[in-house]
Amino acid sequence: MSPTADAPRQSNKLAAYQRAYGYFAPDWPWIATLVALIGVSVGVGLLEAWPLAILVDTVLTHEPKTGWLHVYFLALLPPDRPGQILGLVIIGLLLQVIGYSAWMARMMINYYLNYWGTTRVRADLFGKLQRLDLGYHQSRPQGDSIYRLTTDAFGPWGIIDIIIGSSVAAVTLTVMTAILLSRSPPLTFAAYSVAPLIVWSNWRFGLKIHKRALESKQIDADLTAHIQQAMARVPLAQAFRREPSEFERFQQAVLRSVNALLRLNWQEQLYPLARDLILSLGAAIILGYGGWLVYRDQFLAPVADGMTVGALMIFMDYLRKLWDPLKWLAEFFSKVRTFEAAARRVFFVLDTPESIKDAPDARPLPAAPRRLTLDHLSFGYLPGRLVLNDLTATIAPGEMAAFVGPSGTGKSSLLRLMLRFHDPLEGALRLDGVDIRDVRLADLRAHFAFVTQDAFMLPASVAENIAYGRPAASRADIEEAAALAGAAEFIEAIPDAYDAMLSEGGANLSGGQRQRLAIARALLSEAPFLVLDEPTSALDPQNEALLTETLHRLKRRRTILLVTHRLNSVMECDRVFVMDAGRIVERGTHRELLALNGVYARLWRQEASETPPEPARRFAAGAPRRRAKKRVS
Numbered sequence: 001m002s003p004t005a006d007a008p009r010q011s012n013k014l015a016a017y018q019r020a021y022g023y024f025a026p027d028w029p030w031i032a033t034l035v036a037l038i039g040v041s042v043g044v045g046l047l048e049a050w051p052l053a054i055l056v057d058t059v060l061t062h063e064p065k066t067g068w069l070h071v072y073f074l075a076l077l078p079p080d081r082p083g084q085i086l087g088l089v090i091i092g093l094l095l096q097v098i099g100y101s102a103w104m105a106r107m108m109i110n111y112y113l114n115y116w117g118t119t120r121v122r123a124d125l126f127g128k129l130q131r132l133d134l135g136y137h138q139s140r141p142q143g144d145s146i147y148r149l150t151t152d153a154f155g156p157w158g159i160i161d162i163i164i165g166s167s168v169a170a171v172t173l174t175v176m177t178a179i180l181l182s183r184s185p186p187l188t189f190a191a192y193s194v195a196p197l198i199v200w201s202n203w204r205f206g207l208k209i210h211k212r213a214l215e216s217k218q219i220d221a222d223l224t225a226h227i228q229q230a231m232a233r234v235p236l237a238q239a240f241r242r243e244p245s246e247f248e249r250f251q252q253a254v255l256r257s258v259n260a261l262l263r264l265n266w267q268e269q270l271y272p273l274a275r276d277l278i279l280s281l282g283a284a285i286i287l288g289y290g291g292w293l294v295y296r297d298q299f300l301a302p303v304a305d306g307m308t309v310g311a312l313m314i315f316m317d318y319l320r321k322l323w324d325p326l327k328w329l330a331e332f333f334s335k336v337r338t339f340e341a342a343a344r345r346v347f348f349v350l351d352t353p354e355s356i357k358d359a360p361d362a363r364p365l366p367a368a369p370r371r372l373t374l375d376h377l378s379f380g381y382l383p384g385r386l387v388l389n390d391l392t393a394t395i396a397p398g399e400m401a402a403f404v405g406p407s408g409t410g411k412s413s414l415l416r417l418m419l420r421f422h423d424p425l426e427g428a429l430r431l432d433g434v435d436i437r438d439v440r441l442a443d444l445r446a447h448f449a450f451v452t453q454d455a456f457m458l459p460a461s462v463a464e465n466i467a468y469g470r471p472a473a474s475r476a477d478i479e480e481a482a483a484l485a486g487a488a489e490f491i492e493a494i495p496d497a498y499d500a501m502l503s504e505g506g507a508n509l510s511g512g513q514r515q516r517l518a519i520a521r522a523l524l525s526e527a528p529f530l531v532l533d534e535p536t537s538a539l540d541p542q543n544e545a546l547l548t549e550t551l552h553r554l555k556r557r558r559t560i561l562l563v564t565h566r567l568n569s570v571m572e573c574d575r576v577f578v579m580d581a582g583r584i585v586e587r588g589t590h591r592e593l594l595a596l597n598g599v600y601a602r603l604w605r606q607e608a609s610e611t612p613p614e615p616a617r618r619f620a621a622g623a624p625r626r627r628a629k630k631r632v633s
């Protein structure tokens with residue numbers, strides 16, 4: 001997903017900023033405290049230079065100054081000079097302590113606001129990503145979502161932080177400017193003589209940095225996705241000796257990221273360089289001009305209210321402090337744009353319409369055995385290419401039905417429609433006559449226990465993996481489900497048995513073991529429909545027979561929907577639907593279909609001829625032997 005592709009749903013700037021603030025609004029008392037503390041910091045900053053200036057201009061001189069701040073400070077001090085010196089030292093120290101304390105408190109509140117607000121952003125984003133349909137997730141790399149969750153989620157706080165910082169900078173700048181003007185208007189105007197240059201550099205670099213930041217963000221997201229995919233296919237690369245080309249692709253992805261970062265860093269370095277050069281020029285002007293004013297008013301042609309050394313000290317200190325707010329304001333656009341871009345990537349996902357969700361008047365439908373109907377069902381992933389074409393079928397509660405047929409004919413897609421991972425283009429799927437789109441999504445999905453082809457495993461214990469769909473299940477129920485799925489024997493043989501930890505994706509199990517755990521997980525669930533997509537593809541003949549036997553035992557207690565290439569596991573099914581090119585071309589029992597002598601009979605003969613001889617028949621007498629592995633399409 002490129003950032004430009006995110007553009008169509010972007011709203012205006014103000015709305016984006018308001019939305020960003022919404023995540024931090026619950027913590028408004030902390031925001032108010034933060035602003036108050038910033039006020040304290042600014043005040044302390046303004047007063048910091050005064051003890052020294054008063055020491056020079058009022059205490060250590062025969063002609064004390066009479067300005068209101070001088071008078072105010074002196075009122076706090078004892079009348080004798082040593083006492084005044086000590087008093088000024090203590091005031092200076094106190095100002096430092098207050099300044100540092102306020103700074104520390106500000107930082108902690110800043111972290112607090114950032115982390116909690118960003119947690120809210122992430123919670124929203126994660127929830128949304130969980131609700132978005134398979135179509136969304138399949139249309140972009142996983143790394144993209146990971147990047148939005150881990151990095152872009154900080155965008156909203158970035159915006160608020162920059163706005164608070166820049167507002168404070170604006171206030172500070174105003175107060176300082178007023179004080180500087182009261183000291184010496186010509187010197188203050190000299191300070192601002194470089195302002196047009198600052199505005200220009202801000203405009204020039206702000207745009208460039210924004211562009212480069214977007215580019216780099218996207219390339220980084222691509223890199224994350226690339227690494228994730230490359231790690232997933234390490235065994236494939238090793239098996240086909242493609243490590244060098246994988247490495248080459250990785251290097252190219254890293255190179256793209258490095259180049260994009262360097263382009264960004266170059267602009268980021270050029271910008272402060274230009275800005276500091278401009279401000280240094282301003283400082284040089286002020287230093288020369290201010291020095292000359294002191295020389296003129298104190299030595300060349302002394303005047304009572306002229307520039308003093310103490311005033312120049314304050315001027316120089318303020319001038320140094322003036323740079324910071326100027327920098328904040330100068331960087332405002334470039335920084336806020338970067339955070340805005342990140343926040344918009346988050347908002348883009350949050351605004352993505354959920355195509356699969358509860359209808360406004362969705363009705364509850366408690367999980368119970370129900371009649372499943374395919375009512376002239378058509379579906380396709382791409383426009384103009386139907387994967388399922390006008391399917392019509394009815395499966396009664398407690399029946400065991402199978403969908404068989406060549407690879408790529410849409411069997412798995414049909415199962416995905418039952419759980420509403422996608423919605424049909426035409427026709428409907430019905431439970432007891434109710435269109436499943438009119439049923440609450442959670443209720444609908446509670447009807448189905450799904451065993452997918454990839455038998456997904458969590459990095460958790462064996463027992464937790466089996467109980468994923470029913471976390472409160474007792475150990476006895478878990479063990480019973482494992483026994484029914486033919487998994488008990490291998491589980492008990494591994495150290496720690498049901499408490500053994502599985503590695504990521506169940507990599508420390510064989511494919512068949514993973515499949516049996518996935519079946520146990522489905523069996524443990526109380527869903528009235530058991531939906532199995534190629535459940536025996538990784539099982540040995542013994543476990544295949546065991547599973548088939550288990551399914552037959554569950555018949556009548558649950559409705560079983562089976563997608564398989566193994567025709568010997570559908571022999572006892574009440575109904576077998578034979579699919580070809582997205583259509584149901586034959587239907588009936590195993591015997592009826594053999595008698596038809598059509599597609600099913602051909603597949604049956606083909607399976608029998610491909611099966612290597614084995615000494616004994618397994619579960620079903622007369623069944624052809626299984627093939628060693630699932631057909632490769």
Ligand SMILES: Nc1ncnc2c1ncn2[C@@H]1O[C@H](COP(=O)(O)OP(=O)(O)OP(=O)(O)O)[C@@H](O)[C@H]1O
Pocket residue numbers: 138381382387406407408409410411412413414633
């Ligand atoms: N996410 C997707 N986007 C686009 N096309 C898809 C997608 N998933 C599947 N298809 C296509 O839909 C068709 C049916 O796929 P499906 O997985 O449903 O077939 P199947 O009969 O279950 O195959 P198999 O027996 O090999 O598992 C195939 O042509 C496949 O390429």
